[in-house]
Amino acid sequence: MKxxxxxxxxxxxxxxxxxxxxxxxxxxxxxxxxxxxxxxxxAEQVFSDIAAIYYYGNGDTRIHTWINTGMNSFKYSGxxxxxxxxxxxxxxxxxxxxxxxxxxxxxxxxxxxFYDYGNGITRIHxxxxxxxxxFNYQKSAGWWESMRGYDASRIAGVVxxxxxxxxxxxxxxFYDYGNNETRIHxxxxxxxxAFKYEGSRGWWRAKGYPAKNIVNxxxxxxxx
Numbered sequence: 001m002k003x004x005x006x007x008x009x010x011x012x013x014x015x016x017x018x019x020x021x022x023x024x025x026x027x028x029x030x031x032x033x034x035x036x037x038x039x040x041x042x043a044e045q046v047f048s049d050i051a052a053i054y055y056y057g058n059g060d061t062r063i064h065t066w067i068n069t070g071m072n073s074f075k076y077s078g079x080x081x082x083x084x085x086x087x088x089x090x091x092x093x094x095x096x097x098x099x100x101x102x103x104x105x106x107x108x109x110x111x112x113x114f115y116d117y118g119n120g121i122t123r124i125h126x127x128x129x130x131x132x133x134x135f136n137y138q139k140s141a142g143w144w145e146s147m148r149g150y151d152a153s154r155i156a157g158v159v160x161x162x163x164x165x166x167x168x169x170x171x172x173x174f175y176d177y178g179n180n181e182t183r184i185h186x187x188x189x190x191x192x193x194a195f196k197y198e199g200s201r202g203w204w205r206a207k208g209y210p211a212k213n214i215v216n217x218x219x220x221x222x223x224x
Contacts, residue, residue, distance in 0.1 A: 050074060051111060051135075053098055054081070059088030063111065063127065063135050083127055083135040095125070096152045101160030101169030103143075103189045104128060111135055112160075112171060115142070116152040124171070124187065124195055144187055144195040156182070157217030163203075164188055171195060172219075175202070176211035 047068035054062050062081035066074035095113035103110045108129035115125050123142035127135035156174040163170045168189040175185050183202035187195035 045070060049109075051082070051100065051109075053092055053095060053111070053113065055092035059085060059090055061085050061090040061092030082133065083137060097155045097158040097173065099158045099160045099171055101171070103169055103191070103195075105167040105169075105191050106131075108132070112143070114152045114155060114158070114173070120146065120149045120151055122146045122150040122152040138193070143189075143193060144197055146197075154211075156211035156214045159217045159219035161219040166191070172203070174211050174214055174217060179207075180210040181205070181207045182209045182211040 047070045049068050050066040052064045054064050056062065061083075062079070062085070063083040064079070064081045065077040067077060069075055094116050096116050098111065098113035100109050100111050102108065103112065103126060106129075108131055110129050111127040113125050115123050117123065123140070123145040125140065126138040126143045128138060130136055154176045156176050158171060158173045160169045160171055162168065163172065163186060166188075168191040170189050171187040173185050173187075175183050177183065183200070183205040185200070186198040186203050188198065189195055
């Protein structure tokens with residue numbers, strides 16, 4: 001008889017515990033969800049900014065920036081810019097095409113420009129973002145150069161994107177060969193100090209596609 005009473009008491013205790021677990025789990029789950037939502041809401045928002053390569057003449061080139069305040073306004077960083085050659089030495093008007101991207105995969109947006117030295121000599125000059133106050137010029141040798149035969153004036157448009165999915169942004173350019181022939185040339189960033197040119201055949205080429213009709217070029221994930 002005592003054994004039966006013991007068994008009944010044990011069963012009753014187990015039933016109470018199971019009932020407690022069944023009734024209250026939803027509240028505990030809600031607390032976890034709320035905690036996750038709070039973390040999501042408190043996460044730092046990222047706003048896009050603006051940069052402009054500005055040429056004053058006489059070799060005075062500066063990169064002006066406008067930082068997004070996150071409150072429907074841009075804060076101008078001043079005429080000194082994040083890069084400056086006030087005393088001359090850099091002819092910014094020879095940059096025929098420029099583009100922004102994260103060339104070294106550090107999470108900050110950098111700049112690059114196709115600099116036309118004339119006579120088919122073209123280099124890609126690079127400015128690396130130091131993390132939010134300056135663009136560090138990576139010297140006139142550039143991250144890529146063609147000592148002959150690459151006419152920067154034939155570039156119809158430039159875009160950036162991570163074309164090989166290695167975490168570093170790359171550069172692509174629509175090149176006008178004339179006679180309605182256009183190709184997309186590609187330069188892959190090594191993430192450190194150079195762009196690897198993928199060759200003049202390009203990643204796409206077509207006859208009957210006049211590059212002169214290209215109004216603008218845009219990069220993005222437009223399909224699968």
